[in-house]
Structures are given as C-alpha cells and as structure tokens.
Amino acid sequence: MTELHSLRDMSLALAQGKVSSVELTQEHLVRVKTLDASLNSFITLTEDEALAHAAAADGLRAKGDSRPTLGLPMAHKDIFCTNGVLTTAGSKMLSNFVAPYDATVVSKFADAGMVSIGKTNMDEFAMGSSNETSYFGAVANPWDVTRVPGGSSGGSAAAVAAGLVAGATGTDTGGSIRQPAALCGITGLKPTYGRVSRFGMIAFASSLDQAGPMTRDAEDAALMLSVMAGFDAKDSTSANRDDAWLNAIIHGGIADLDRPLVIGLPDQYYENGSNQASIDLARQELEQLGHSFKRVSLPHTDAAIPVYYVLASAEASTNLSRYDGVRFGHRCDNPTSLQDLYERSREEGFGAEVKRRILTGTYTLSVGYFDAYYLKAQKIRRLIAQDFDTAFAEVDLLLTPTSPTPAFKQGPLNDDPVAM
C-alpha cells in the first residue's frame, strides 16, 4: 500500500484493476492492528462488516459500477450512529450503546460504496481539544507520541496522519475538526452549518455542530465532502441549496479558479505570537499563484471564546439531559429511587469535563442569569457574524493560523478548565 496514499490514488488503482477493495481493506485492517497500539486512535474495528462491504463493492465493480468512491476504505468518528455497531461518543455513558440506526452521513458513505473499517476515538461527547477526555483513553499524535493529536476529532486526525486510513469523518463545534487536523498536519474542513446532515450525529451544541471530512489533502477532502454533504429532510436545520457543484466534484475534482483571489488577513488573529514563519511560507506560495492579500478587522474576536463557551455549554446541558439511565446508556447499580437513578447514573457515566460543561450550562441558563449570559452571548454572536459579513464583502477568503501553538505535550493542561 506504500504507493497508495490518497483516496484518489486508491480510486485509480481500483478502477485499473490493480487492487481489489477486499485487498485494500485487508491492508488497512492489518495496518491498524499493527500500528494503533501506540496511538489508540480506534475504539472499534468492524473487521467482518468491512470485509463484507468490500466484497460487495468488488462485486458491483465486476458488474460495471465505476463510481470513483466504490470500495474505498475509511473510518467514522465514534459520534456517528452506526446501525448494529457500538457507538460511544468516547463516553462511559454510551460504552454499551449499540446504535439502532445509521446516521445520514454513514448511510451516504455506504450508499457511495465506501467501506468503513471502524470507529475512531474522540474527546468525550466531543468536549475537548487534546483527546485526553475519552473514556477509552487518550490518543497519541503519530508525529510524536508524547504529544496530543488535538481534539475532539483526535482519533480521526491521528488515524489519517498515520496512514491507517486516508479519510475519516469528524465533527466540529468549536474547532474539533480544524484544530486536530492542524496539530496532526492533515487537511480538515468544517463545512458551512447546514451543509451536512446532523441526523444520527450525537449532539453536543446543536446550533454549532457540523460534520466534515479529515483527509491527507484538499482534493480528497472535496471527494469526501461531495459524498457527505447535501439536503436531508431528517435534519430540521439542513440547508436546501444547489448541490450541483458538489456532484461535479466527484467526477471532475476541484474546478480551476476563474480569477485570482483576494485573501483577507484578520489583524486580531495575528496578535498572539502564532508561528509567523509558517504563515509567511503559505502566503508566499499563494502570492506565487497570483493571489493578493488585504488586511481586514474582526473586532469582536476577543469575545468569540466566551460567547462560544456560553452557547455551547448551555446547549450541551440541554442536549445531555437525555442521558438518564432509563432507555439506553449507563445505569447505576441498585438505585433506591428514580432521582437516585438519574443522579448516580449521570455522575458515574459522565467524565469530569462533560460534568463541568453541564454545570456551566445549567448555571448560565438558570433563573437570573439567562439574560446576562445566554441572551447576551446570542447578541454578540450576531455582532461576530456581522464582522465576517463585512470582511467577506472585501475579500474572498481569510487566511489565519488554526491554532496558536503546534501540538502540545499530553497532561499538563488537564487540570486547568480554561487553558485550552
């Protein structure tokens, strides 16, 4: 498999009959079994299902099916419900939960003939930036196993960076695709909200959650996005837009630009000692391609993290109220009353970071604080959105550092609830 690094390489090799999907899938499974002991990027490996789906893909190809995605191995973040397969969201609360249906994203990849080999590790309920809050153990960064891969989609990022799979799904609420992709040196894309269905994706903060691809390069990200995006009636916030350009990507790849771009550099994103040398290299490359740069201002940037924290925690405390130990998930032993069942099941089932966010959300939504926090944060969210509208009236896109630092060491930031 050494020469087959990208999804597109594999797609071409499959089309030319140089390899079968079963062979590719077997190679991927062996790679995970050999290398993942030091990474812990997978929670569940679905070997039998994967080989059966790969054989089915090979069968379709033999009958003339030539779709570019047919038979390509991949993995799903363990936040997507997979029918009949353990779906944990990295939590003890769901450590026994076998999803009774497929998420729309999972169905779409299966319908495209792609072969999921398993479910990747993640911060518990997607709350974290280091993948150290998973009930199933921390994930290591493949470039340096003493460092974090980022989070919350750290398992997907590490698996792609280590070449265990060429593509994996992730989800992003406050950076959970972008930051681990940056820390593992791969490509991650958080699509526009509403572009990818949230049906069957375990909820953290519903007004921010969005799924996207994690791959080795932009063209593979486009290939995966073209499969996973699109309107879904089962998601009430799915955006009904023209998807023709997405369908064109599957067969034609990313279209050439018809003009040079004006790229915005937001002042506020360059104030905190980011690695300027790396950004300058990227700038030089873009300039050589004929694009130009323009400074822009996003004046409410400082408020973005507090606003995110208020909105995400409030929505999380509401969403996670469904885990009550009654219909599914962890239940405490010998409950003495219904109240005791709720309180101990939740206390035992959730980890420290999740409980912290639930308490924060409960606090900001409680009587007397709602206007000062939740409503205030929603007003500032409009100001932040207006900042971006203003900037995008002048520029085509923004170039920013994804993270203020490279991958940091495991451990030291764990005890500080606001450091990350």
Next chain:
Amino acid sequence: MSQTTETSADESAPTPGTGIDVTHLSALARLAIDAKTASAAAADLESIVNLIDAMRSVNTDGVEPLSHPLDGVARLRADQVTENPDPKHFQRNAPATSDAYYLVPRVVE
C-alpha cells in the same frame, strides 16, 4: 472587567461568579455530587465564569439575539407518519424493560 459600555437591561443581572451554589446546580442538572467534588467544581466554575464575563463589556444595545447560524424559520413538513419504529428494536439498549415498558425504581408506593 469594565462594564461602562453596558447600558442594556443586562445591568440588573446579579453579580456572576460569586458564591456559586454547586450543590443546587448539581441537583438541577441531576448529577450526584459529594462535598470534595463540589468544592473543586465550584473553583472550576468560578474560573470559567471569569472567562465568560469578558463578554459583558461588549455593547449590545439594540442588537437582536442570533439564536441560530442560519437565522431562518423552522422548516415544516406534512403531519404524516413517515417511520414505523419497532419498540423492541430500540429496547435492546435499555437496562431494564417489561413488554413495551422501561422499568425504573417504584415512584408511587
């Protein structure tokens, strides 16, 4: 954190971050909590509240809340049954069931 630019109704809100009653919050959130955990959780919450208090200095006079990124109206559909779920299928994940019911400790003696 300066609040001099804050002139909306938010001013009347209680002073946040002081004397957070974690035991009460835990009860609201249905989370069992012991005294030791409660004191650590209170300290965590105070530092989080300090972080989020930074937004109180932003002037939001006359700004409408944005509750949703698409800022649109909820989509409606015809009021028709589209799924026929099998309760037994979903009960496979339940800790305790009896026929179509989910079992919990006795609520009424």
